[in-house]
Amino acid sequence: MNPKLSLLQPYPFERLRQLFAGVTPNPAHQAISLGIGEPKHATPALLKQALADALETGLAGYPATGGEPGLRAACAAWLQRRYGVSVDPATQVLPVNGSREALFAFAQTVIDPTREGATVVFPNPFYQIYEGATLLGGALPHCVASDPARNFAPDWDSVPAEVWSRTQLLYVCSPGNPTGAVMPLDEWRKLFALSDQHGFVIASDECYSEIYFRDEPPLGGLQAAKELGRTDFRRLVAFTSLSKRSNAPGLRSGFVAGDAALIKPFLLYRTYHGGAMSPAVQAASVAAWGDEDHVVENRRLYREKFAQVTPLLAEVLEVALPDAAFYLWAGVPARFASHTPGLSADEAFARALLAQYNVTVLPGSYLAREVGGHNPGTGRIRMALVAESAECLEAAQRIHRFVSDAR
Numbered sequence: 001m002n003p004k005l006s007l008l009q010p011y012p013f014e015r016l017r018q019l020f021a022g023v024t025p026n027p028a029h030q031a032i033s034l035g036i037g038e039p040k041h042a043t044p045a046l047l048k049q050a051l052a053d054a055l056e057t058g059l060a061g062y063p064a065t066g067g068e069p070g071l072r073a074a075c076a077a078w079l080q081r082r083y084g085v086s087v088d089p090a091t092q093v094l095p096v097n098g099s100r101e102a103l104f105a106f107a108q109t110v111i112d113p114t115r116e117g118a119t120v121v122f123p124n125p126f127y128q129i130y131e132g133a134t135l136l137g138g139a140l141p142h143c144v145a146s147d148p149a150r151n152f153a154p155d156w157d158s159v160p161a162e163v164w165s166r167t168q169l170l171y172v173c174s175p176g177n178p179t180g181a182v183m184p185l186d187e188w189r190k191l192f193a194l195s196d197q198h199g200f201v202i203a204s205d206e207c208y209s210e211i212y213f214r215d216e217p218p219l220g221g222l223q224a225a226k227e228l229g230r231t232d233f234r235r236l237v238a239f240t241s242l243s244k245r246s247n248a249p250g251l252r253s254g255f256v257a258g259d260a261a262l263i264k265p266f267l268l269y270r271t272y273h274g275g276a277m278s279p280a281v282q283a284a285s286v287a288a289w290g291d292e293d294h295v296v297e298n299r300r301l302y303r304e305k306f307a308q309v310t311p312l313l314a315e316v317l318e319v320a321l322p323d324a325a326f327y328l329w330a331g332v333p334a335r336f337a338s339h340t341p342g343l344s345a346d347e348a349f350a351r352a353l354l355a356q357y358n359v360t361v362l363p364g365s366y367l368a369r370e371v372g373g374h375n376p377g378t379g380r381i382r383m384a385l386v387a388e389s390a391e392c393l394e395a396a397q398r399i400h401r402f403v404s405d406a407r
């Protein structure tokens with residue numbers, strides 16, 4: 001067996017199952033899960049129709065890994081409309097089967113494990129795929145804390161020059177999961193300068209870009225590059241997805257765009273890996289990228305929901321409306337730290353909340369790693385507000401009662 005498999009950590013939901021083992025949720029309440037970040041709003045009819053129409057011919061042949069020119073053009077046109085950036089659909093865009101597999105596969109393309117101390121840097125807490133991709137790629141992870149003190153911006157200045165010098169890949173996540181923070185232009189400027197100095201590649205994970213709560217849409221990585229005069233997008237690839245934008249996590253469709261010198265070897269890797277997208281999914285994706293009405297409506301639903309739920313929870317938890325994405329990343333009262341021996345405050349909170357009110361939230365410590373004695377997720381919980389408004393509001397009311405009763 002591949003010995004690197006033994007390096008993988010248990011996935012957060014596996015740890016949650018263990019935490020909840022032996023807990024009987026209060027039967028007086030219907031179960032509500034704010035645990036998994038899976039979109040639950042309706043998939044738009046135009047996407048389903050395009051998929052159904054394409055089934056007539058769409059399953060009869062092997063697709064090319066590079067995708068149909070029409071899909072690449074639709075992706076490039078969306079980037080132009082959304083960010084005002086121009087990419088060459090033939091050389092700077094590649095369809096992928098959701099951003100998850102692409103974020104993983106990209107590391108396998110970029111990392112050279114034969115170089116001493118090969119390192120991948122990413123924020124802490126983080127989307128778990130970054131770590132698995134790093135370890136299976138034969139590199140060392142270096143996690144950078146995103147603390148509330150800096151409005152959840154990762155503390156890039158804390159990374160020693162010696163670590164940057166052996167860094168081959170940097171994952172950034174903006175809007176962030178779980179923090180919802182959007183990276184401003186100054187942060188991009190800093191990271192581009194570090195990339196120029198040390199030669200590492202930047203993978204910009206942007207799958208939450210269309211769900212935002214400020215007037216200004218989140219800045220994208222390619223957009224930041226363009227604004228800083230880097231129109232060749234050197235050493236930068238952005239990852240985006242229809243899963244959240246178009247409520248289609250089961251479609252498995254996204255794309256990457258950026259530096260042609262990285263897209264080319266990535267296509268080569270994907271050809272062997274088997275990363276081609278079904279022609280039917282490609283047709284549905286063209287329809288989805290070409291329509292913004294459903295995206296505006298989707299965003300409206302999230303805004304309405306967050307406007308109802310956030311102030312209520314802010315009365316009992318340390319939480320505020322995020323820049324973007326669909327999570328609340330909340331601090332729990334310190335008294336939960338001594339609630340259950342052997343459990344951190346976030347674990348104790350999640351376990352007791354399930355037992356008393358049948359609401360599932362994810363302990364923040366499961367999404368982060370302890371570095372230098374500090375786990376930036378400890379004492380926080382992640383709540384995914386993906387269900388319909390009424391259900392999320394009901395969950396918030398129960399959490400309010402739970403925290404108030406536990407005073």
Ligand SMILES: Cc1ncc(COP(=O)(O)O)c(C=O)c1O
Binds near residue numbers: 098173207240243
């Ligand atoms: C930060 C982040 N990146 C990427 C993904 C992958 O999404 P998909 O593979 O559906 O595009 C997720 C999914 O939850 C995520 O939270």
